[in-house]
Amino acid sequence: MEEINSLLQGFAVALTPYNLVLMLVGIVLGVIIGVLPGLGGANGVAILLPLTFSMSPTSAIIMLSCIYWGALFGGAITSILFNIPGEPWSVATTFDGHPMAQKGRADEALTAAFTSSFVGALVAVLLITFLAPLVARFALKFGPAEFFAVYFLTFASFIGMGKGSPFKVIASMCLGFALGAVGLDKVTGTLRMTFGHEELLNGFDFLIAVIGLFGIGEILSSMESGLKFSGSHATIRFDAVLRTWKTLLTYWATSIRSCIIGCWMGITPGGATPASFMSYGLAKKFSKNGHNFGKGEIEGVIAPETAAHAAGTSALLPMLTLGIPGSPTAAVLLGGLMIWGLQPGPLLFVEQKEFVWGLIASMYLGNVVGLIVVLTCVPLFSAILRVPFSIIAPVILVICAIGAFTVHNSMFDVWLMLGFGVMGYVFQKLDYPLPPLVLAIVLGDKAEEGFRQALLGSQGSLTIFWSNPLVASIMGLGAILLFWPLLSWIKERKAVPAMQAHGVVGGAGNSQDQIGRLAQLRQRNAELKQKLAAAMIEHDGLQATTIDQLEADNRTLEARLERYEMEIANSRKDRGN
Amino acid sequence: MSNNNDTQDEPALATNRTADILVAIFFLVASAVVIYDSNRLGYGWRDGEGPAPGYFPFFVAVVMMGASLVNLARALLGTEKDAGDSFVSKVGFGRVLQVLIPTIVYVGLIQFLGIYVASAIFIIGFMLVFGREGVLTTFAVGLGVPIALYFMFEKWFLVPLPKGPLEALLGLS
Numbered sequence: 140m141e142e143i144n145s146l147l148q149g150f151a152v153a154l155t156p157y158n159l160v161l162m163l164v165g166i167v168l169g170v171i172i173g174v175l176p177g178l179g180g181a182n183g184v185a186i187l188l189p190l191t192f193s194m195s196p197t198s199a200i201i202m203l204s205c206i207y208w209g210a211l212f213g214g215a216i217t218s219i220l221f222n223i224p225g226e227p228w229s230v231a232t233t234f235d236g237h238p239m240a241q242k243g244r245a246d247e248a249l250t251a252a253f254t255s256s257f258v259g260a261l262v263a264v265l266l267i268t269f270l271a272p273l274v275a276r277f278a279l280k281f282g283p284a285e286f287f288a289v290y291f292l293t294f295a296s297f298i299g300m301g302k303g304s305p306f307k308v309i310a311s312m313c314l315g316f317a318l319g320a321v322g323l324d325k326v327t328g329t330l331r332m333t334f335g336h337e338e339l340l341n342g343f344d345f346l347i348a349v350i351g352l353f354g355i356g357e358i359l360s361s362m363e364s365g366l367k368f369s370g371s372h373a374t375i376r377f378d379a380v381l382r383t384w385k386t387l388l389t390y391w392a393t394s395i396r397s398c399i400i401g402c403w404m405g406i407t408p409g410g411a412t413p414a415s416f417m418s419y420g421l422a423k424k425f426s427k428n429g430h431n432f433g434k435g436e437i438e439g440v441i442a443p444e445t446a447a448h449a450a451g452t453s454a455l456l457p458m459l460t461l462g463i464p465g466s467p468t469a470a471v472l473l474g475g476l477m478i479w480g481l482q483p484g485p486l487l488f489v490e491q492k493e494f495v496w497g498l499i500a501s502m503y504l505g506n507v508v509g510l511i512v513v514l515t516c517v518p519l520f521s522a523i524l525r526v527p528f529s530i531i532a533p534v535i536l537v538i539c540a541i542g543a544f545t546v547h548n549s550m551f552d553v554w555l556m557l558g559f560g561v562m563g564y565v566f567q568k569l570d571y572p573l574p575p576l577v578l579a580i581v582l583g584d585k586a587e588e589g590f591r592q593a594l595l596g597s598q599g600s601l602t603i604f605w606s607n608p609l610v611a612s613i614m615g616l617g618a619i620l621l622f623w624p625l626l627s628w629i630k631e632r633k634a635v636p637a638m639q640a641h642g643v644v645g646g647a648g649n650s651q652d653q654i655g656r657l658a659q660l661r662q663r664n665a666e667l668k669q670k671l672a673a674a675m676i677e678h679d680g681l682q683a684t685t686i687d688q689l690e691a692d693n694r695t696l697e698a699r700l701e702r703y704e705m706e707i708a709n710s711r712k713d714r715g716n
Numbered sequence: 717m718s719n720n721n722d723t724q725d726e727p728a729l730a731t732n733r734t735a736d737i738l739v740a741i742f743f744l745v746a747s748a749v750v751i752y753d754s755n756r757l758g759y760g761w762r763d764g765e766g767p768a769p770g771y772f773p774f775f776v777a778v779v780m781m782g783a784s785l786v787n788l789a790r791a792l793l794g795t796e797k798d799a800g801d802s803f804v805s806k807v808g809f810g811r812v813l814q815v816l817i818p819t820i821v822y823v824g825l826i827q828f829l830g831i832y833v834a835s836a837i838f839i840i841g842f843m844l845v846f847g848r849e850g851v852l853t854t855f856a857v858g859l860g861v862p863i864a865l866y867f868m869f870e871k872w873f874l875v876p877l878p879k880g881p882l883e884a885l886l887g888l889s
Contacts, residue, residue: 190873304796306783310743313780317750317773324769331769332753355819362815363808529847533839534861536819541831541865545875553823561816568803569736587772595766 142269149496152197153504161202162501166509169209170516174217174523178535180210180451181467181577182354185346186542188475196479197494201501203475204455207468208260208505211411211451212513213520215252215444220245220521228411228447231419235432235439242435246375249517250383251437252444255394257510259445262398263405263452264502267459271488271499274460278485283596284603286461287589288613290582292620293463294575296407299620303570311571315579316586318343325584326591338551345580346474346546348559349467352573354539355560358532360567374518383437390438393422397442401449405465406457411450418446433705452502459495460485463582467574470581728802735803736791743784750777818842830880832862 152158172183184203191199214229219236232252239248281289294312301308321332322342333339387394397418404414422442423432432439454465455472462483464470476483481491488495513520543556566573597603605611750773757770790796804812818838825834840858843849849857869875870888879888 189875193874304787304790306786306790309783310740310780310787313776313783314743314746316776317746317780320750320773320776327765327769329757329769331757331773332750334753358815359812363804363812527847527849529843530839530849530857532815533842534857536815536822537835537838537861537865540823540826540835541869541877544826544831544877545869548876550823550827550878553826557820557823564812565735565739569732569739570797571739590772591766599761599766 142272145272145492145496146268146500148493149498149500150504152493152497153201153500158198158201158497158501159504159508161198162205162505162508163512165202165205166209166212166505166512167516169206169211169509170213170216170513170520171209171523172206173210173213174520175531175535178538179353179357180207181471182350182539182542183210184468184471184475185349185546186354186538188346188471188478189542189545191475192478196476196481196491197497199479200472200475200494200498201505203472204498204501205505205509207451207472208502208509209512210468211260211448212253212256212509214447215256216249216513216517216520217524219248219252219440221524223524228415228451229443230412231415231443231447232440234419234443235434235436238433238435239437239440244435246379247383247386247437248435248440249375250380250514251387251440253510253513254384254387255397255441255444256448257506258394259398259401259448259450260452260502260506263402263449263456264499264506266402266453267456267502268499271456271460271495274456275485275488278461279489281461281485283589283592284606285610285613287586287593288604288610288617289461289463290586290589292613292617293407293457293582294579294586295617295621297572297575297578299623300404300407300413301572301575301624302413303572305624307569307571308575311566311573312575312579315576316583318348319345319580319583320587326588338549341547343555343580344546344552345577346471347543347552347555348580349471349577350539350543351556351559352563352566352577353467354535354542355556356563356567356573358535359560359564361528362532375514380514386437387441390441393426393438393442394445396421396425397445398449401446402453404446405450405453407465411447411454411466414450415443415447418442430702430705434701455502458483459487459498462585464578467577470578474581727806728804729806729809730803731799732796732801732803733791733794733799736796736799737788740784740788740791743780744788747777747781747784750774751781814846826878828880830883831877832866833880833882835862835865 153162168187169180169183172178172180178186184206187203187206191203194202211228214224215232215236217223218229218232219240222233222237224230224233236248236252239245297312298305298308317332319342321339322330323340324331330340400418400421401411401414404417405411419432419439419442422438423429426432426436426438428436428438451466451468454469456465458464458469458473462473464473473483476487481487481494539556540553543553544550546552563573566576593603594601597606603610604614754770754774754777757773758768759770759774760768762768787796791799794800818841822834822838825837828834829837836858839861840854843854843858844851847854865877869877
């Protein structure tokens with residue numbers, strides 16, 4: 140096994156004391172970044188990137204990727220203890236993690252979250268170890284047309300798998316392409332869209348965009364909601380860890396399912412956030428205790444955490460093998476590669492063996508170190524959240540400003556960061572997705588280059604994009620994803636008349652009077668339910684003669700109410716998203 | 717998310733519909749700018765060069781314009797989800813400005829005072845106005861953070877940051 144050999148050499152690279160210290164520093168910084176509002180994996184790594192310019196590429200990527208693992212771990216702490224998702228991918232963890240903490244089972248929830256994250260990451264790293272060299276070898280045969288097809292697939296999957304309005308995804312993505320096109324055109328050397336401003340000569344750097352969109356934008360929205368922290372304390376005792384590990388084994392099916400979802404969503408740029416939601420939803424559907432989800436079910440913590448971590452880790456596979464990052468953070472790491480003078484893409488596996496395998500080995504080690512650090516240091520990290528927001532906010536803003544400045548040593552970039560910050564705040568509130576925007580800024584240049592070179596080779600004939608089975612199948616897959624929202628919309632359209640025939644009104648595209656009728660019926664429905672409830676209470680009260688009976692009745696009613704409330708909350712959630 | 721619940725009762729400054737319309741118009745303006753410049757660069761075929769430099773941006777902008785027109789139409793018709801909900805309340809917007817305006821002033825100050833002095837002023841000012849910490853804590857954080865950053869960037873990682881008159885006076889720059 141050639142891979143195992145290379146991996147062992149990688150361990151030799153990663154296991155130097157210097158790299159181990161960097162790993163530890165990275166993990167701790169990462170967890171802090173994950174815990175703090177306004178700093179996340181992507182912008183945290185972006186801000187710290189300039190600090191690594193003087194390191195060797197291998198050490199630099201080990202530290203930065205460990206920051207990323209740390210951030211993935213850290214998101215769970217705030218979700219469970221404070222009901223505040225530190226990262227978007229840990230939103231689904233709050234559903235069951237926080238109720239568990241409220242019931243005094245915070246240590247179990249945290250252990251479950253960390254261990255599942257670890258399992259998810261481990262599976263993804265195994266996948267990278269054995270699949271990445273194959274993909275890279277395969278991709279060596281790619282020409283410009285094939286590369287463009289892969290870019291096309293990447294962006295089409297944002298449209299096909301996005302949650303919100305596809306038109307908003309397209310608009311957001313195109314804005315990214317347009318911003319990426321500003322500056323010197325690499326093929327012809329012409330200046331594009333600079334309108335005589337020298338600052339725009341080099342275009343918009345996506346690192347600035349990441350710091351602004353995610354960092355400043357997040358601080359603005361935290362400020363708007365007047366963030367107050369209040370949460371449970373937790374220390375993890377060793378016996379709780381062992382007890383939880385035993386129970387985790389019984390949920391092996393959920394773990395495997397979540398790993399598959401996570402790896403798939405990470406390699407295609409679906410990303411960690413949708414992966415965590417999807418995994419939570421499926422776990423709820425398949426679980427025996429599905430009705431208990433939302434009230435503190437440990438499976439509801441395992442599913443999203445495993446998937447998020449698997450997705451976050453496997454997002455590095457396309458970055459390493461094709462030079463196409465699967466997430467904004469992977470994009471920042473890719474930016475780092477180019478700054479350190481490495482050319483991302485399939486050749487990396489041939490020319491920079493030591494770097495690639497060092498990184499892969501550090502993924503194994505980093506996650507082990509990460510698991511130990513988070514299991515032992517939870518009280519320390521949760522103390523960070525007790526620091527008042529009036530201290531955290533200005534300090535984070537200062538760090539963002541410094542991070543933006545150091546990218547090119549330019550004040551203009553700091554102003555640009557502020558602009559991107561306002562944009563990020565507004566876009567996020569209106570459901571314009573930010574990851575496609577960021578990835579379009581990063582990849583726009585290369586996608587365009589691939590496109591133009593392919594067309595130059597074919598003398599302008601677009602048929603080059605389906606000239607051989609490989610490029611045709613990638614383009615075909617991309618096209619399916621691109622038109623996916625349209626297909627599901629047509630399906631929905633067809634389903635609505637059928638439902639209406641049965642007296643069920645719903646779905647998109649209701650006419651005004653149907654909406655009115657719906658409102659009337661809803662009101663009547665609510666009235667009837669209220670009357671029914673009153674009648675039931677009176678009836679039960681008259682029937683019951685002893686205190687015991689009444690108490691039992693009340694308990695049933697309470698349970699029923701709780702179930703209804705949860706169902707209502709769930710269907711609201713489904714509809715809202 | 718649940719953040720919106722506590723702002724629901726506060727009077728809305730703008731609904732999502734208004735914000736959607738404004739953002740769609742922003743996108744349309746951006747498309748127009750790109751199309752204008754692509755037209756100057758040329759978006760046709762050039763012998764020996766392949767597609768002209770304006771080719772890719774031009775089509776990107778056309779697609780962006782199309783998608784934004786749909787977004788604008790959906791916003792105007794009110795079919796966008798949660799169209800009537802509050803985009804931001806007056807109180808919430810006030811809180812956003814409370815952090816945005818000082819940050820703009822801060823970035824402006826960097827040019828004159830250097831990043832370290834400006835950061836100290838920004839952190840101390842922010843904590844004095846919005847925080848409930850004592851004066852001692854405020855100054856400890858406000859002075860400690862820039863000093864720590866100074867050693868981290870200038871000494872350990874050798875990344876020079878903008879410095880101003882104070883550093884010149886102390887002979888540090």
